[in-house]
Amino acid sequence: MDAEAAKLLGAGLAAIGAGLASLGVGNVFASFLEGALRNPGAADGQQGRLFIGFAAAELLGLLAFVIAMILVFVA
Amino acid sequence: MAESGKIDPMHQFAIEPLFGTDHLSLGGYNIAFTNSALYMVAAAVVLWIFVIGGMKRELVPGRWQMAVEYMTGFIKSLLIANVGEGGKKYIPYVFSLFMFILLANLLGLLPLGLIGLHPFTFTSHFTATGVLAILSFSIVLIVGFWKHGLHFFSLFVPHGTPLPMIPVIFPIELVSFMVRPFSLGLRLFVAMTAGHVLLKVLAGFVINSSNAGVGYGLTVGSASFILMIGISALEVLVAVIQAYVFALLTSVYLNDAENLH
Numbered sequence: 359m360d361a362e363a364a365k366l367l368g369a370g371l372a373a374i375g376a377g378l379a380s381l382g383v384g385n386v387f388a389s390f391l392e393g394a395l396r397n398p399g400a401a402d403g404q405q406g407r408l409f410i411g412f413a414a415a416e417l418l419g420l421l422a423f424v425i426a427m428i429l430v431f432v433a
Numbered sequence: 434m435a436e437s438g439k440i441d442p443m444h445q446f447a448i449e450p451l452f453g454t455d456h457l458s459l460g461g462y463n464i465a466f467t468n469s470a471l472y473m474v475a476a477a478v479v480l481w482i483f484v485i486g487g488m489k490r491e492l493v494p495g496r497w498q499m500a501v502e503y504m505t506g507f508i509k510s511l512l513i514a515n516v517g518e519g520g521k522k523y524i525p526y527v528f529s530l531f532m533f534i535l536l537a538n539l540l541g542l543l544p545l546g547l548i549g550l551h552p553f554t555f556t557s558h559f560t561a562t563g564v565l566a567i568l569s570f571s572i573v574l575i576v577g578f579w580k581h582g583l584h585f586f587s588l589f590v591p592h593g594t595p596l597p598m599i600p601v602i603f604p605i606e607l608v609s610f611m612v613r614p615f616s617l618g619l620r621l622f623v624a625m626t627a628g629h630v631l632l633k634v635l636a637g638f639v640i641n642s643s644n645a646g647v648g649y650g651l652t653v654g655s656a657s658f659i660l661m662i663g664i665s666a667l668e669v670l671v672a673v674i675q676a677y678v679f680a681l682l683t684s685v686y687l688n689d690a691e692n693l694h
Contacts, residue, residue, distance in 0.1 A: 406514055413678045417616055420623035
């Protein structure tokens, strides 16, 4: 396998990371909704924490995208 | 490489000098007025008009003043929830930051291509978002050392850490603190880049499949086009959420500087 093909394969494999991060982001919002429907009164006060969790989960998927972009365009 | 037919999805991020300022230089550095700078000016001007329109200070606010007061009130409640009463002095900074990023993201999504202009999202460049992140991070450092002096380093040793654990916890907390400006800038930059690349790739599908024949155009092309409409709506949502997350994380970091923990 030449180096160019390996790079493109690696970039494709990085999409696995992006897909797993989507599971994480979905889990953040699903758990929030589950809790919010049980206790709607407390839900509004937790929106900041919801988005902090979302940001943390999303960042790892975005890092996978950065790896793919670096492999395709930089390396 | 990374092209679909003749359509290069990365071309939209190219920075080009405008108005013949290609060779303008200052101290040996090129300071050409680029399309990136043009959109920064546009975002600043739109923000300025937005705020000026709401500064009439009428007792019974009109729609415009109501909109401005809603946004400032939103940032105020964000800061009070995350920093407390001491957070009120950061309202001007966080409000400007939030609105600037929000307008930059939304202006870059405008369908100006229909009238021949090339919309540009400067938040899709790490140089722009990185500077904004470093700005937030240096405010955290300055406020932290100003208010608490060297006691600021207690941020890296959480309350109740057992003594033998301190040499382990300290470097971990230090690294997680130092990586903040990178993650803050990287998140905004990658989220905007990924969305715009995705839209361009789908647009490439529409054009190439239409060129390949009516059958491909109707099946692949129209499906991609419908998907594009949905993704465009998602991109508006992402533009707002990323601006909100940037402001939110800035206020969370300001809380560390203001109150330690």
